[in-house]
Amino acid sequence: MQFRGLTEQEVRESRARYGRNTFADNGHISFFEMLRENFADPIIRILLVALTVNLVFCLFGQSEWYESLGIAIAVLLAALISAFSEYKNDTAFQKLQEEASRIQSRVYRDGRVTEIPVDELVYGDEVLLQTGDRIPADGYLLYGEADADQSQLNGESEEVRKTALPAHDGAPEEPATGRDLFSPHLVFRGSVITSGEAVMKITAVGDRTVYGTIAAGLRSGIERDTPLKVKLRRLAGYISIFGYAGGILVMLAYLLHAGLNAGIPMEEYFELPWSDFVREHTGIANFWSDALHGLMFAVVIIVMAVPEGLPLMIAIVTALNMGKMLKRQVLTRKVSGIETAGSLNILFSDKTGTITCGKPEVIGFWNGQCQSFRKLSDMTAGYQKAVREGLELNNQAVLTGNTASGFRAAGSNATDRTLLEAAAALREPPLSGSTKTRIPFSSSVKYSGAVLTDGRCLLKGAPEILLPRCRLALDNAGNRIPCAPGPIQKLLNDLAAKAVRVLLLAETLAASPDGRTAPEGDLILIAVVGIRDEVRPEARTAISEVREAGISVVMITGDRRETAMAIAGEAGLLQQGEDLVLSSDELASLSDDAIRECLPRLRVISRALPEDKSRLVEIAKSLDLVTGMTGDGVNDSPALKKADVGFAMGSGTEVAKEASEIVILDDNFASIREAVLYGRTIFSSIRKFIVFQLTVNAAAVFISVVMPLMGRAVPLNIVQILWINLIMDTLAALALGGEPALPRYLKAAPRKRQGQLINRYMLASVGTSAVWICLIGLLLLNSAGFQALLGFDPENSALTGTAFFTFFIFSTVFNALNARTDSMNLLDHITENRLFFAVMSVIAATQILMTESGTYSEMLGRIMNCQGLTLQEWTVTLLLAATVIPADLAKKYLLKRCGVNSEE
Numbered sequence: 001m002q003f004r005g006l007t008e009q010e011v012r013e014s015r016a017r018y019g020r021n022t023f024a025d026n027g028h029i030s031f032f033e034m035l036r037e038n039f040a041d042p043i044i045r046i047l048l049v050a051l052t053v054n055l056v057f058c059l060f061g062q063s064e065w066y067e068s069l070g071i072a073i074a075v076l077l078a079a080l081i082s083a084f085s086e087y088k089n090d091t092a093f094q095k096l097q098e099e100a101s102r103i104q105s106r107v108y109r110d111g112r113v114t115e116i117p118v119d120e121l122v123y124g125d126e127v128l129l130q131t132g133d134r135i136p137a138d139g140y141l142l143y144g145e146a147d148a149d150q151s152q153l154n155g156e157s158e159e160v161r162k163t164a165l166p167a168h169d170g171a172p173e174e175p176a177t178g179r180d181l182f183s184p185h186l187v188f189r190g191s192v193i194t195s196g197e198a199v200m201k202i203t204a205v206g207d208r209t210v211y212g213t214i215a216a217g218l219r220s221g222i223e224r225d226t227p228l229k230v231k232l233r234r235l236a237g238y239i240s241i242f243g244y245a246g247g248i249l250v251m252l253a254y255l256l257h258a259g260l261n262a263g264i265p266m267e268e269y270f271e272l273p274w275s276d277f278v279r280e281h282t283g284i285a286n287f288w289s290d291a292l293h294g295l296m297f298a299v300v301i302i303v304m305a306v307p308e309g310l311p312l313m314i315a316i317v318t319a320l321n322m323g324k325m326l327k328r329q330v331l332t333r334k335v336s337g338i339e340t341a342g343s344l345n346i347l348f349s350d351k352t353g354t355i356t357c358g359k360p361e362v363i364g365f366w367n368g369q370c371q372s373f374r375k376l377s378d379m380t381a382g383y384q385k386a387v388r389e390g391l392e393l394n395n396q397a398v399l400t401g402n403t404a405s406g407f408r409a410a411g412s413n414a415t416d417r418t419l420l421e422a423a424a425a426l427r428e429p430p431l432s433g434s435t436k437t438r439i440p441f442s443s444s445v446k447y448s449g450a451v452l453t454d455g456r457c458l459l460k461g462a463p464e465i466l467l468p469r470c471r472l473a474l475d476n477a478g479n480r481i482p483c484a485p486g487p488i489q490k491l492l493n494d495l496a497a498k499a500v501r502v503l504l505l506a507e508t509l510a511a512s513p514d515g516r517t518a519p520e521g522d523l524i525l526i527a528v529v530g531i532r533d534e535v536r537p538e539a540r541t542a543i544s545e546v547r548e549a550g551i552s553v554v555m556i557t558g559d560r561r562e563t564a565m566a567i568a569g570e571a572g573l574l575q576q577g578e579d580l581v582l583s584s585d586e587l588a589s590l591s592d593d594a595i596r597e598c599l600p601r602l603r604v605i606s607r608a609l610p611e612d613k614s615r616l617v618e619i620a621k622s623l624d625l626v627t628g629m630t631g632d633g634v635n636d637s638p639a640l641k642k643a644d645v646g647f648a649m650g651s652g653t654e655v656a657k658e659a660s661e662i663v664i665l666d667d668n669f670a671s672i673r674e675a676v677l678y679g680r681t682i683f684s685s686i687r688k689f690i691v692f693q694l695t696v697n698a699a700a701v702f703i704s705v706v707m708p709l710m711g712r713a714v715p716l717n718i719v720q721i722l723w724i725n726l727i728m729d730t731l732a733a734l735a736l737g738g739e740p741a742l743p744r745y746l747k748a749a750p751r752k753r754q755g756q757l758i759n760r761y762m763l764a765s766v767g768t769s770a771v772w773i774c775l776i777g778l779l780l781l782n783s784a785g786f787q788a789l790l791g792f793d794p795e796n797s798a799l800t801g802t803a804f805f806t807f808f809i810f811s812t813v814f815n816a817l818n819a820r821t822d823s824m825n826l827l828d829h830i831t832e833n834r835l836f837f838a839v840m841s842v843i844a845a846t847q848i849l850m851t852e853s854g855t856y857s858e859m860l861g862r863i864m865n866c867q868g869l870t871l872q873e874w875t876v877t878l879l880l881a882a883t884v885i886p887a888d889l890a891k892k893y894l895l896k897r898c899g900v901n902s903e904e
Contacts, residue, residue, distance in 0.1 A: 003142070003199060005108030005126045018123035021137055021205040023212055035080065080315075105136045108199075125202045131398060135191045137202045138209040140165045140172060144198030147396050147438060148191040149413060150181055151633060153210060160440040162187055162198065172203055181210070182440070190653065194396045214637060214655060227343040227626055227644075231757035235690075238758075249705045317685045317737035321678045324741070328674045329650075329666040337661025340645040341672075342679020343751050344551050345625040346599070348616055348639075351557035351564070352414070353649065353667045354630055355543070355571050356533040360414055362422035363500060366528040368473020368481055370491050376426050382478030390505030390526045391423040392431045394450035394458040396438070399430050415503070418531055419460075437516045449518045455511030457518045458526075459504075463492050464560065466504040466523060473525035483525050491528060496562025499570050500530040535571045542673035543572045549676060550749040552600065554616070556608045564606040579603045584612055595619050613639035624753050630664070630672070632656050647672055673746075680745040684903075689736045690758065691765045692819040696724060696812050698770040703777055715781055715804050724808070735839035736820060740832035748903035761822070761895060761902040768891040769818060772884055773811045780804050780880065790876045802851055802866045803877050809847045810881035813840050818888035822902035826885070 006014065039048070051072055104115040106128040113128060118136040121127065127136060129146055141164045148160050165171070165185040172186070180186050187200050189211040206212050318339070322332045332338045352358055365373045365387060373379050376387060397409045397416040409417035409424065424430065439449030439457075447461025459466060473483040495502050505526040510519040546553055555573055557564050565581055568574045574581070581604040587595070595602075596619055605612055613629060617639050620627040629636075629643035632652025637659040640646030646660035649667040657663050664671045700721065704714050716724070779786045781804055784794040792800060817826045820836065830836060850866045851874075869877065 002111075003108040003126045004111045006122070006124055007110055010124065011109070011122050014122040014124050018208075019206055020119060021121040021202075022119050024207055103134060103136070105133075106130075121202060121205060123202055123205055127200050127202065129187075129193050129198045129200055131193055131195050131197070133193045135187050135189055135193065135200070137189050138204035138211075139187060139200045139202040140185050141187060142199045142201050144196065146187075146196030146198040147194045148187055149194050149396070150188060150191045151413065153181060153188060153190055153214075153633075153635060160184075161438050162196075164198070171201070190655075195398055211655065227340060227751065227753045227755075231755065235757045314682075314686060316733050317682050317689075317739075320737055321682055321741070325674060325678050329664065329668065329671050330675050330678075331650075331663040331665055332661070332675075333657075333663060334661040337645050338675065338679050339682050340626060340679065341628065341662065341675040342677075342681070342683050343626045343753065344628045344645065344676060344679075345750050345753075346552040346554065346620050347546070347628040347630070347672070348554045348556055348613060348620075348643075349630045349669065349672070350632070350636075350649075351555050351559070351567060352533060353632075353651070354664075354669050354672075355539045355555060356535050356567065358414070358533065358667065360418045360501070360531045360533040362418060362529060363532045364530045366488075366491055366530070367476055368483055368488070368525050369475050370487050371476055376423065380477055383474060383476050386474055386478050386507075387505065387527050388423050388426075388431060390458055390460065390507070391419045391529075393435050393452065394438075394448065394460045394505075395420050399424055415531070419503075419529065422529075439516075439518055451512045451515055451518070455515070457508040457512045459506045459508065459518060459523065461504060462560065463502055463504045463528070466506050467492075467525070469521070469523045470504075470506060470525040471522040472509070474527070480524060488525070488528065493562060495528075495530050496560060497566050498532075499535070499563060499566035500532050501559055501563045503529045503531065505529060533567075535567060536668065536670070538668065538670040540570075540572050542670040545743075545746050546673050546676060547572070549680075549746040551676065552602075554602050554605065556605045556613060556616075558608055559606055561606040564604050568604045573603050581606065583607050584609050587612055587615075592619055592622075596623060599623070610635035610639075614642060617642045626750070626753050628672075631660075632667075647675070677741050677743070677746055680748070681739065681741040683751065684745060685736055685739045687757070687759075687762060687902075688739065688819050689733060691762050692732055692736060692812070692816055694766045695769045695773070695815055695819070698766060699773040699777070699808070700724060702770065702774045706774070706778065707781065710782065712782065715777075715801055716808070720805055724812075731839045731843055732816060735816060735833075735836045738833045738835035739820060740829055742829065745903070748901075759902075759904050761900050761904065764891055764895055764900065765819065765888065769815050769884055769888055772887040773808065773815075776811075776880055776883065777804055777808060780807060790880075791872055792876075798867050799869075799873075802869060803873060805866060806847060806851055806869065806874075806877045807881050809843070810878055811884045813843055814882050815884050815888065816840060818885060822892065824889060824892060 103118050105118050105121060106113050106115055107121060108114075108126040108128070109116075121136055125137075126142065127139075129135065129144075131146075135148065141162055143164050145161070145163050148162050150160055160182055161184060163184050181188065189209040204210075204212075318335050322335075322338060325332060325338065349355060363374075365376070365379070367373075367383065376384050379387065395416045396413075397420045399420060400408050400410050409420040434452045434454070435450050436453045437451045439447075439451070439459075441448040441461070445461070446465045447459050449457055449459045451457050467485055467488060470483040470485065472480045473488075475481050492502050505528075506523040507526055508519050509522045509524060513519055543553055553573060555564070555568050555571070557567070559567070561581060561583055565574060568581070573579075578601050580598055580601040582590075582602065584605065584607045587605060590598075592615075595616075599620065605616070610633075613631070613636060617627055617629055621642070621644070626645075627643045628645045628647060629639045630647040630649065631637070631640050632649040633656060636652075637655045640648060640656060640659040645662060648657040648660035648663050650663055650665035651667055662675055664675075700716060704716065707714055780790075780792075781800060787794045787800060792803060794800070816836075820826075820830075820833075821828045851869045
């Protein structure tokens with residue numbers, strides 16, 4: 001038949017009217033949009049408020065410009081690094097997806113066939129489809145016959161026979177829907193032609209296709225906050241209260257100190273009328289000038305109380321770990337996905353290719369007398385021919401190669417390829433030319449069929465459906481004998497117990513009534529076929545570790561119950577008598593409340609349907625469980641989208657990957673374990689940084705409040721505070737962000753979604769170190785005897801101030817060693833974090849430069865209000881700072897004796 005296709009003018013008109021064969025932007029945002037979203041972080045919002053206040057003071061000449069600049073830099077760095085990390089991984093993901101857009105389609109244009117990218121197709125195009133082609137749009141067949149694998153759209157593993165639409169039926173006027181998938185004439189984007197040749201006419205492109213409709217549906221809906229965001233929002237509230245309270249206290253203390261210095265009797269301030277008070281005390285102007293300075297300092301204290309390094313640290317640690325994960329075949333599409341993976345409570349996992357190797361093979365055949373045959377060559381000629389017909393003629397895969405080089409199956413699904421390769425092991429020319437029509441597989445009948453030209457009908461499918469209909473069976477000679485279902489059922493159970501998947505090959509006793517469908521009634525059992533997909537060796541270990549991490553793993557498979565149970569047992573999922581296995585039918589019969597009750601014991605769903613996944617995700621989330629889901633097909637996409645973190649397989653569809661947060665490039669469960677480990681590593685690193693920074697902030701705020709109350713000046717000026725709060729915290733984010741992923745993180749229980757970010761161990765750590773630093777600092781600043789004992793001149797306030805500033809810096813450096821591990825061995829795994837020593841060395845070197853003699857150091861010292869220290873003064877200061885280590889070690893010892901765990 002001759003096809004002319006569209007002219008160039010018709011193509012332009014069609015594209016203008018119906019659009020391109022591309023999907024709308026599926027949530028991909030630009031770098032600047034990602035940057036803007038990062039400013040919604042609760043901690044950054046507090047910093048932006050502080051920055052605004054500081055800018056107002058700067059405009060009125062009451063603060064230095066570099067104070068506002070320092071805050072702005074901290075905020076901008078945090079947002080930039082986080083946005084860059086997510087943008088970089090999203091770009092890598094888009095490169096993976098571009099492969100689909102480069103697929104070429106053969107289309108009729110101006111009377112000839114030409115190859116163009118699928119994106120260039122338009123409504124009304126006539127496309128040539130051949131075996132192995134992926135259908136590029138929705139439409140109907142104009143000519144020919146073909147078998148289409150639509151499993152990516154509907155989850156059904158068997159193909160659907162497609163034939164040309166009769167001319168008298170008329171072309172469809174409306175875009176197809178999911179209900180039309182089994183139409184014998186309509187074809188759909190994302191399906192694959194497994195055999196045959198045809199010409200289709202496109203009736204829907206881009207978002208108007210069934211594929212596009214599913215993808216568009218994933219863009220809607222409200223995503224709930226990640227566990228980390230919930231915890232950070234609560235932490236931001238606590239920090240705000242602490243910061244504002246500290247600022248108010250500092251303001252009041254500063255006013256008291258200023259009043260005392262101005263010679264204003266505070267008791268008269270409260271007793272005399274305001275006019276009399278001002279008239280009698282001329283120093284009031286100086287007092288209010290100091291009061292304004294106190295207000296400015298209070299704002300600085302509020303800024304200091306906020307861990308502005310925290311957003312930056314989260315960005316850095318996430319970026320570092322995302323890079324490490326990519327090397328381990330885990331692509332994180334969304335920054336939130338990696339942390340959420342570490343908080344998982346329950347994971348619903350596919351079996352094939354994830355827990356198993358995804359390479360099934362036939363391990364044996366059994367006839368009606370339960371005699372076993374390892375391969376076809378072990379059979380007699382008569383029986384071998386019958387089995388070959390069942391394997392080859394009722395099969396959608398095709399063989400490539402020849403008898404000399406060996407055959408290889410291609411197309412169709414893994415089951416058909418496995419069966420066909422078992423037949424091809426004979427190295428004989430394949431059977432052909434006797435199949436008249438095919439009966440597609442459906443989940444309702446659970447078998448597929450082939451009607452032969454002689455009227456016979458071959459069936460292949462689930463034993464529980466076909467065996468009850470078998471009245472006869474074939475023996476080793478190929479003769480028909482009465483079928484004995486009892487021994488065969490025992491055989492099936494024995495094989496299922498060994499994790500062997502079983503299929504029945506059968507033939508109908510009666511001929512096809514219309515040449516196209518299988519007759520009802522009795523069957524002849526040809527053979528029982530055993531197929532095994534080995535469990536990945538690394539999956540067993542990974543599942544064990546994930547379960548030890550407190551994550552409940554539920555395997556979802558289309559296998560029968562016995563096979564699913566055997567595989568689950570071999571993989572380590574079924575270990576206890578109360579572990580629960582449900583079939584899809586049993587799951588459907590239970591109410592949501594009943595499933596909630598049994599969910600903690602649920603381990604396997606057999607004969608699963610795509611809709612089971614979405615339902616299970618919704619139920620798990622209703623229990624406030626952090627929920628994960630794996631999938632690869634378009635039909636898995638709704639469940640992937642609904643889950644807190646979706647794991648798409650690297651071999652899966654574009655829509656599945658779009659719906660997920662993480663792509664497992666090697667389809668391996670062990671890689672999911674890596675995602676969980678790195679997610680927990682990020683959370684642990686965040687906690688370590690919070691301990692470090694809150695210790696610094698709490699100590700600085702406490703001293704700034706207490707000193708004015710003691711009638712003394714605040715020991716840290718604004719520039720010094722900026723050095724402590726901005727530069728040190730930024731560098732510390734780098735130092736603690738490089739902490740390694742330790743296997744022991746997987747032995748801790750998962751964090752509750754609504755749990756606290758700061759636990760008892762962290763509070764004790766912050767309290768111990770902050771109080772110790774404050775006590776030593778107050779002695780150094782206020783005790784003349786202590787100063788003399790240490791060799792300092794009590795009359796030299798500038799020297800004392802420099803010594804205190806140096807002590808404060810180095811005590812926080814030493815405390816970083818305390819914060820990075822809960823072990824009594826402070827050097828535990830430190831060689832795996834090379835950044836730590838490098839960063840701390842930079843901080844120490846800078847502090848030394850401030851307090852040494854020399855042109856450049858004196859210049860820096862003047863900026864930081866520091867003077868040079870002698871070797872003795874340096875030694876004493878460093879020893880004082882180092883005392884924070886034994887203080888924290890004593891705390892660790894006591895907490896371990898009391899059973900307080902850092903991972904709780």
